[in-house]
Amino acid sequence: MESLGNIIMYFVIALAIIVFSVLTVTSRKILRSATYLLFVLFATAALYFQLDYAFLGAVQIAVYAGGIVVLFVFSILLTQKPGEDAKPLDSHHRWLGLLAAVAGIAVCAVALFSYTQFCGQQLPDMADPDIAQIGHFLLSTDKFGYLLPFEAVSVLLLACIIGGVVIARRR
Amino acid sequence: MNLTLLMYLIPSLIMFGCGVYGFLTRKNMIAIMISLELMLNSIDINFVVFNRYLFHGQMEGMFFTLFAIAIAAAETALALAIIINVFRIAKDVDINKINKLKF
Amino acid sequence: MPLSYTIAVIAIPLLMFLFLGLVGVKMNKKVTGVLGVCGMLITTILAYGVALTYFFGTGEGQMVDGVRKAVTVFNPDWLSFSDQLVVRMGIMLDPIAAMMLVVICTVSLMVHLYSLGYMCDHHGNAEKGFQRYYAFLALFTFSMLGLVVATNLFQIFIFFEMVGVSSYLLIGFYYTSPAAIHASKKAFIVTRLADLFFLVGILILSFYTQTFDFFGNDVNGIMGMLDDPQASLAQAGTTTFMGCSAMAWALTFIFIGGAGKSAMYPLHIWLPDAMEGPTPVSALIHAATMVVAGVYLVARLFPLYVLVQGAMDIICVVGAFTAFYAAAIACVQSDIKRALAFSTISQIAFMMTSLAVSSANGQLIEIHGGYGLGYMASMFHLFTHAMFKALLFLCAGAIIHAVHSNENDKMHGLHKYMPITSIAFLIGCLAIAGIPPFAGFWSKDEILVAAYEKGLGWGLWMSMVAGMTAFYMFRIYFLIFHWKKHEIHTEHAPADQPWTMTLPLIILATISIVAGFVPAANLVTWDGAPLHTQLNWTVACSSVLIACVGIGLAFKMYYKENALPERMANSCRGLWTAAYKRFYMDELYQFITHKVIFQGICKPIAKFDRAIIDGFFNMLAQVTNQTSFGIRKLQSGSIQSYVYFYLIGALLLAGITMACVLL
Numbered sequence: 001m002e003s004l005g006n007i008i009m010y011f012v013i014a015l016a017i018i019v020f021s022v023l024t025v026t027s028r029k030i031l032r033s034a035t036y037l038l039f040v041l042f043a044t045a046a047l048y049f050q051l052d053y054a055f056l057g058a059v060q061i062a063v064y065a066g067g068i069v070v071l072f073v074f075s076i077l078l079t080q081k082p083g084e085d086a087k088p089l090d091s092h093h094r095w096l097g098l099l100a101a102v103a104g105i106a107v108c109a110v111a112l113f114s115y116t117q118f119c120g121q122q123l124p125d126m127a128d129p130d131i132a133q134i135g136h137f138l139l140s141t142d143k144f145g146y147l148l149p150f151e152a153v154s155v156l157l158l159a160c161i162i163g164g165v166v167i168a169r170r171r
Numbered sequence: 172m173n174l175t176l177l178m179y180l181i182p183s184l185i186m187f188g189c190g191v192y193g194f195l196t197r198k199n200m201i202a203i204m205i206s207l208e209l210m211l212n213s214i215d216i217n218f219v220v221f222n223r224y225l226f227h228g229q230m231e232g233m234f235f236t237l238f239a240i241a242i243a244a245a246e247t248a249l250a251l252a253i254i255i256n257v258f259r260i261a262k263d264v265d266i267n268k269i270n271k272l273k274f
Numbered sequence: 275m276p277l278s279y280t281i282a283v284i285a286i287p288l289l290m291f292l293f294l295g296l297v298g299v300k301m302n303k304k305v306t307g308v309l310g311v312c313g314m315l316i317t318t319i320l321a322y323g324v325a326l327t328y329f330f331g332t333g334e335g336q337m338v339d340g341v342r343k344a345v346t347v348f349n350p351d352w353l354s355f356s357d358q359l360v361v362r363m364g365i366m367l368d369p370i371a372a373m374m375l376v377v378i379c380t381v382s383l384m385v386h387l388y389s390l391g392y393m394c395d396h397h398g399n400a401e402k403g404f405q406r407y408y409a410f411l412a413l414f415t416f417s418m419l420g421l422v423v424a425t426n427l428f429q430i431f432i433f434f435e436m437v438g439v440s441s442y443l444l445i446g447f448y449y450t451s452p453a454a455i456h457a458s459k460k461a462f463i464v465t466r467l468a469d470l471f472f473l474v475g476i477l478i479l480s481f482y483t484q485t486f487d488f489f490g491n492d493v494n495g496i497m498g499m500l501d502d503p504q505a506s507l508a509q510a511g512t513t514t515f516m517g518c519s520a521m522a523w524a525l526t527f528i529f530i531g532g533a534g535k536s537a538m539y540p541l542h543i544w545l546p547d548a549m550e551g552p553t554p555v556s557a558l559i560h561a562a563t564m565v566v567a568g569v570y571l572v573a574r575l576f577p578l579y580v581l582v583q584g585a586m587d588i589i590c591v592v593g594a595f596t597a598f599y600a601a602a603i604a605c606v607q608s609d610i611k612r613a614l615a616f617s618t619i620s621q622i623a624f625m626m627t628s629l630a631v632s633s634a635n636g637q638l639i640e641i642h643g644g645y646g647l648g649y650m651a652s653m654f655h656l657f658t659h660a661m662f663k664a665l666l667f668l669c670a671g672a673i674i675h676a677v678h679s680n681e682n683d684k685m686h687g688l689h690k691y692m693p694i695t696s697i698a699f700l701i702g703c704l705a706i707a708g709i710p711p712f713a714g715f716w717s718k719d720e721i722l723v724a725a726y727e728k729g730l731g732w733g734l735w736m737s738m739v740a741g742m743t744a745f746y747m748f749r750i751y752f753l754i755f756h757w758k759k760h761e762i763h764t765e766h767a768p769a770d771q772p773w774t775m776t777l778p779l780i781i782l783a784t785i786s787i788v789a790g791f792v793p794a795a796n797l798v799t800w801d802g803a804p805l806h807t808q809l810n811w812t813v814a815c816s817s818v819l820i821a822c823v824g825i826g827l828a829f830k831m832y833y834k835e836n837a838l839p840e841r842m843a844n845s846c847r848g849l850w851t852a853a854y855k856r857f858y859m860d861e862l863y864q865f866i867t868h869k870v871i872f873q874g875i876c877k878p879i880a881k882f883d884r885a886i887i888d889g890f891f892n893m894l895a896q897v898t899n900q901t902s903f904g905i906r907k908l909q910s911g912s913i914q915s916y917v918y919f920y921l922i923g924a925l926l927l928a929g930i931t932m933a934c935v936l937l
Contacts, residue, residue: 002174010174017182021209025193030202037205040186044212047179051223056233060215063240068208068247075251076201079258089199092267097195100921105188107928112180114936118225119177126227137230146234153241160245168252170259191921195914203913270911 002123009050016043028088034072041065052128179220186213200254200264204247211243277347280324280365283375284423286317287416291409298405307390307400310408314386314415318379328372329797342797344368344489344497349425358484364425366488369798370573370653374422374566377657380785381562381664382415384778385554388668391774392554392675407447407552414440414555418563422570426486427476427496430574434472434535434567438465441564445551457550464544468534472571475527478520479578488574497577518584525578525585528571536568537619538626539596543859545619549611549680553671556611560618561664566656569625576629576649576800586630590728593627594735596620599857601742605749606843606853609680610670613750614663616856617706620743621659627736628652628721631728632800646799647727651720654794658713661789662705665782669699672775673754676768682753687760691768696755698779703751705786707744707821715818716790722817723810733813737820744824752832 017040024036041064048057091097112119141147186209193206215236222232258264261271290313298306328345337343349364389411393401401407417440421433439462446458479496480486487495518526530541537545545565549556559565572579572589579586600619607613632648672695677684689696705712708719718740726733760768770776796804831838843850852858910916 002172007172007174010178014178014182018185021186021189024209025189025197025206030199033202033205037208040209041212044216047216048219051179051219053219053223053233056219056236059237059240063244064208064212068244071248071251072201072205075255078255079201079264081262089197089202091196092198094196096918097192100195100918101188101192103925104191104921105184107925107932108184108187111928111932112177112184114932119175119180121176121224122173123224124227126223129230129233134230134233137234144229144231146238149234149238153238156242157245160249164248164252167249167256195917266913 006050009046013043013046013050016040017047028090030076030089031073033089034069034076037072038065038069041069051123052126054128055131055134176220176224179224180217183213183216183220186210186216198265198267200257200266200269201251203266204250204254208243208247211239215239277324277327277345277367279320280347280367280423283317283320283324283379284365284416284419286313286320287412287419290314290412291416294405294412295409298409301405303400303404304390306405306408307393310412311383311386311390313412314379314383317415318383321375321379324367325372325376328367329369342369342799346425346489347423349487361428361486362426363429365423366425367423370570371422373653373657373798374570375419377566377660378415378418378422378562381558381660382411384664384668384782385558386411388557388671388775388778389552389554391772392671393552403447407444410440410443410447411555411558414444414558414563418567421567426488427480428486430571431469431473431476434469434531434571437535437564437567438462438469441465441548441559444555444559445548447551447555451550453547454550457544457547461544461548464541465534468531468541470531471527472531472534475524475529475531478524478527482520482524519582521578522582522584525575525582526588528575529585529589532568532571533592533626534568535571536565536622536626538568538592538623539599540859542596542600542619543863546612546615546856549609549615553611553667553674556615557664557667557671560615560667561660565618565622566625566660569622569629569652569656572626572629573649573653573800579629580632589626590630590732593623593625593630594732595623597623597627597739598735598742601739601746603853603856604746605742606850608682608854610673610682610685610750610754611667611680613746614666614670617666617743617747618663620739621655621663621706624718624721624736624739625652625655625659627732628655628724631724631732646805647720648724649800650795650798650805651717651724653798654792655714655717655721657792657794657798658705658717658786658789661782662702662712662714662786665698665779665786666702666706668775668779668782669695669702672771672779673768675771675775682750685754685760686757687755688768689755691760692755692770694770694776695779698783699751699755701783701786703747706747707825708740708817709821709825710814710818711787711790713786713789715814717794719809719814719817723813726810726813737817740817741820741824744821745828748825748828749832752828756833758835 020036020039020043024033024040027033027036041060045057045060045065048054048060137144138146138150190206190208190210190213193209194203197203197206218232218236218239220232222230226232254264257269261269263269290310294306294310301309329342345367347365347367349362349366351360352363353361355361386408389407393404393407395401414437417433417436421430421437424430424433442458442462445461446454448454476486483496485495488497489495532538534541545560548559551559579589597620600616600623604613604616604620607616628648629652630648632646632652673685673688673692674680676692677688679685701712705714708715710716722733722736722740725736799805831842855861
């Protein structure tokens with residue numbers, strides 16, 4: 001039995017996620033759309049905190065909310081024509097898109113509800129993994145060590161930085 | 172009332188559906204990228220939730236999410252750079268008008 | 275080795291060719307001409323030295339028991355493909371090779387000297403391409419010299435081809451004239467076609483003998499296998515294909531190659547057209563190079579030919595027919611060079627026939643000391659014919675140079691204007707007609723004796739052709755130098771030409787008178803042993819009589835202008851026209867190549883190729899193209915439509931999976 005606070009918290013978060021997700025894709029102003037995305041990301045971070053993944057939540061806020069959304073905002077501003085009002089976002093094939101999205105959700109939902117044996121699983125107790133442990137795993141070469149992907153990602157990020165600079169540079 | 176696994180998956184599923192809808196219907200390329208972020212995010216949630224509920228002694232799901240976030244950041248940065256460049260050349264970010272290289 | 279300087283005889287013309295061809299353009303025209311003549315003079319002197327040393331020297335291995343042996347001066351490996359397949363390039367001297375060196379060098383020297391005058395206009399200015407002309411002459415001489423001293427069949431083949439190429443270059447010397455271009459192409463294609471057979475013959479022969487060499491260095495050459503019943507050559511005589519032995523096939527094919535070069539019927543069509551080249555070149559082709567290459571080839575392989583009676587019979591029939599056929603045509607031609615060309619064909623056919631009749635049955639071998647008489651006669655005739663035919667052609671060149679025309683009716687009565695040329699031409703005619711003591715009598719007499727020994731019919735046939743020879747040669751002579759008074763067409767009266775052109779005429783005329791006294795029977799025999807011959811009085815008298823009849827007839831008809839020739843032509847108009855048109859052989863070739871091969875065979879094949887083969891691949895391309903065009907809409911470039919497709923696929927897969935699991 002969960003504490004009431006947790007349950008309330010959950011509903012608030014779930015509601016926020018659903019509402020802001022829908023708003024993100026339906027808003028007719030792109031800056032607002034980006035803002036709603038920010039809220040979704042915050043809500044997700046809250047979800048991580050609730051699930052005892054404090055480090056992950058922090059990363060989510062720092063990278064996603066702090067980094068990516070800022071990037072979005074910058075690029076939105078950079079792709080506006082100077083001196084003009086922002087054009088309202090318009091969509092096409094709205095019903096077709098809706099149908100596709102709903103069909104996808106339906107199929108997944110059927111799948112979810114038919115696997116009752118672990119979908120009804122209770123939240124087990126777990127000690128919050130501490131930062132030292134995470135750091136140990138990230139830089140370890142043992143079993144469950146993530147040194148190789150860690151290094152790969154670092155190289156990827158470097159390549160990405162260089163690529164971004166080269167592509168976006170004014171010729 | 173218990174917070175079951177299913178209860179976490181449902182918002183994630185809806186978030187994913189929204190992402191699909193946005194990806195399919197938006198015309199602005201940046202808006203399409205935003206929808207993409209929604210989908211990625213929902214997948215991250217799934218990893219974390221499954222890890223937490225089914226394999227709480229291990230941390231694979233968490234690390235996967237960690238790397239996914241890093242890669243998503245890289246990918247977004249690159250994609251936005253491309254979009255800005257395209258905008259400079261084509262003066263537009265409408266995905267239907269970027270068809271100069273089509274046959 | 276005392277004969278090692280033979281290499282210089284071969285090398286000097288080659289060096290002359292390279293030198294004149296490469297730097298001649300930068301030099302004064304006259305200087306290149308004089309240089310060419312000097313080079314040829316040195317070559318000739320060396321060649322005489324070689325011949326004298328070979329025939330009369332007492333070098334090592336030259337004479338064994340009174341039999342003259344072949345001497346291999348050099349024979350290094352040139353291309354060694356494997357232990358068995360080695361192509362060598364060398365120099366070998368035997369009686370005919372030594373004789374040919376003399377013939378080629380003499381005629382070539384005369385032609386070189388003569389061309390100094392001939393290739394200039396009336397003001398003494400050299401023609402355009404003078405240096406090129408001398409370079410090609412040197413190449414031609416080199417090719418022919420290389421051919422006669424060849425140590426193996428493959429070397430002969432290579433030089434055979436080079437002779438063909440150089441004749442092509444020289445016949446087409448006036449490359450701006452379409453007739454010359456056609457003639458050169460015709461000569462090249464016809465002889466090249468024949469050479470294909472030659473090559474096949476070489477391959478068959480060498481397959482059985484395992485060697486190209488005539489006389490091997492370390493292993494036995496082809497000739498060395500003749501006495502050995504165990505040798506692989508004997509196997510070639512027993513392996514049969516379509517009723518004939520492999521040996522017979524090989525030798526027949528090789529003969530076809532020779533027949534192409536020697537202008538035997540029906541491969542003779544290129545020779546009359548070859549007169550499109552400068553006249554001295556015709557002299558060279560007709561007398562010493564090119565046409566005698568075929569005769570030389572058969573003579574070179576004579577020891578093999580005597581083994582195969584069938585091949586010899588083919589040569590005999592072809593030769594006898596060609597001799598008559600060409601003589602008949604020569605009787606009515608109005609173009610002086612063409613008449614001489616057919617005369618050459620006829621005389622070359624004489625040599626071929628002579629070679630072929632000498633392989634008579636064993637009885638004759640006992641009586642006449644081997645089958646060497648025809649062989650000796652043939653080679654002797656080759657020698658004498660080269661001299662007087664070169665003389666006749668050079669005279670014709672002088673006349674043409676004087677009157678600027680090839681046609682008889684532009685000449686007439688030139689005796690008064692060109693006495694030296696006239697006398698030289700007369701000597702040539704007497705020589706070819708076979709009047710003693712001129713050269714032609716001695717050699718032709720030997721041929722007739724050999725023919726009579728083969729059979730009475732052969733003898734009579736050849737005697738008749740000899741009579742025709744006398745007739746047509748004197749017909750030409752009388753038409754040119756007598757007939758009626760000369761009408762001057764050009765701005766100046768015709769006269770004897772400058773000394774560069776007259777001197778060769780005098781020299782060759784002298785040789786034509788005395789060449790018959792060369793003791794050929796002692797020197798040029800097939801096995802190297804001297805042949806004891808004596809004058810056969812019956813044959814000699816009858817042949818002189820026939821020649822005189824021919825000359826008399828020509829005198830009656832053509833000495834003074836009269837209507838007799840016209841009447842005779844009218845009395846058998848059809849035959850006359852047919853002979854004048856060379857029995858329509860060119861038209862027949864034209865018909866076969868153009869109508870039958872090009873139209874009848876090649877056109878349908880080309881059509882098939884275009885319609886079916888090309889069509890099939892065009893269709894493949896068309897179908898691919900249209901399919902791609904049809905489905906290119908799928909590659910829309912719109913990411914969102916891709917996502918739709920992807921989503922449909924993913925949902926279907928998920929649906930199917932779930933349906934399977936749940937139901």
